[in-house]
Amino acid sequence: MTTWEVVIGLETHAQLSTQSKIFSGAATAFGAEPNTQACAVDLGLPGVLPVINRGAVERAIRFGLAVGAHIAPRSVFARKNYFYPDLPKGYQISQFELPVVVGGGLTIQTSQGEKRVRLTRAHLEEDAGKSLHEDFVGLSGVDLNRAGTPLLEIVTEPDMRSAEEAVAYARALHALVRWIEICDGNMQEGSFRCDVNVSVRPLGQAAYGTRCEIKNLNSFRFIERAIECEVKRQIELIEDGGTVVQQTRLYDPDRDETRSMRSKEDAMDYRYFPDPDLPPLCIDDSWIDRVRGNLPELPEARRTRYQDTLGLGQYDAALLTASREAGDYFEAVRAAAAGVDAKLCANWVNGELAAALNRADLEVTHSLVSPAQLGTLLQRLADGTVSGKIAKELFEILWTEGGDVDAIIDARGLRQISDSGALQAVLEQLLAENPAQVAEYRGGKEKVFGFFVGKAMKVTGGKANPAQLNELLKTLLAG
């Protein structure tokens, strides 16, 4: 029985979050009436010339710096020729031999630990329009609003070895492009879509197997399912004596299978050549330095800082850097909870808060408890003003009713009883009221201890300091 190794590479199209198109001044806003954002340049009318959008180039530089890539000082736009009605010029302006971003890599977290995925390149190109086939008999409708929208195509080396790794990479890349604010990451609207190259080979074989490319996957679940289907298909094919044919395939989520779109024989010959309408794109060092100066702390740096400097575990650090918003919330909690242990803050953000957000189906940016209030709450917990149990109740009150932590503590009398005299009085009364249980305890039945703790908490409304309560109770019961 052969053990198979899966080899996966990804090509991702990230739509850049510019106001205007990559080569024209038409708007890129999603959802406009058909063809109202398609100008003469986007339509490919005679006599028009493309002019490169500085904002698109700047986003490519941001990306390149964020993945530690080389930014080409001089890159070249090329024409990729093919015929399709949603591509009015008959070619897509892309980059071929000299892309703007070369190399770099991304660290991913999987159940097997950390792994580095190398990037081959990232290049700028324009998106095509949209063809609608359903509504017209014998005809297709064409909406060119999307034509000319700037894309960054990000290509990996064939470094991934499982669907899990591919999804981890796609998620990390998705988080990164949103983190550095170059792409809104909206997968439903097609702002982030992946093509996946899959092949299999017997474990230990150096040469790659023949690969198939699965096009246009726009959810992480589909990426995972499509790879699993395709791997199964290829292995079964080979084990049944067949050979994998290089081809482009589509994933059908309804039938959970991939099927052939076109084979290598009818593969397009794109006849790339440098676009005579566009001189080379030149990026000087001072521009790169300026962009570098404006980059936020990146997820990998933040994760390392959380683990090494704040002492958080790998799990907490990964959760808090899954999105920039989660980390920013955590940072704001920390700022409001001066002196409070970072681990306590992380526990609450990843625990109580995450659970509440999850129940309410809210993003952290829409949290009903502000980081400032959570920070104050944690300070009151840490300095002993309230007990852990009361802190959770307080959080619930903040979540459902809002308000100010200190005001709520005062108004509802939630302050922890740390005055040992007051607590002692409560306990002495309890002991006096329950002589039978006191006798049982003193007779060796130590389980009765819990009975008194429960009673004491009930009497104090949960406000007794648990450590203090235990200690006092032990002393009193010992007689």
Place this chain on the structure above:
Amino acid sequence: MSLSEDDVRRVARLSRLALTADELPRLQEDLSRILDLAAQLQAIDTRDVLPLAHPGSDQAPLRADLVSEQDHREAFQAVAPQVERGLYLVPRVIE
């Protein structure tokens, strides 16, 4: 002749050109001569020459990321053969 008739047919198909029987040999000869010229150029030693992507200015001008185009759909669609609900209609295409 550096190009076969089949090569010419294939390029014509990629370019969506329908060639007549008498055009085929003529194009085969013309295109072959162009390729022969290119082959001559290929023979030159260019090790120390920077690739020239563009004969004009050496640096692309850049524009600010601003929306400067208004909606002229009506004017553009006035010359289109067929439109409906704002869409350009074309003979049906399915991949």
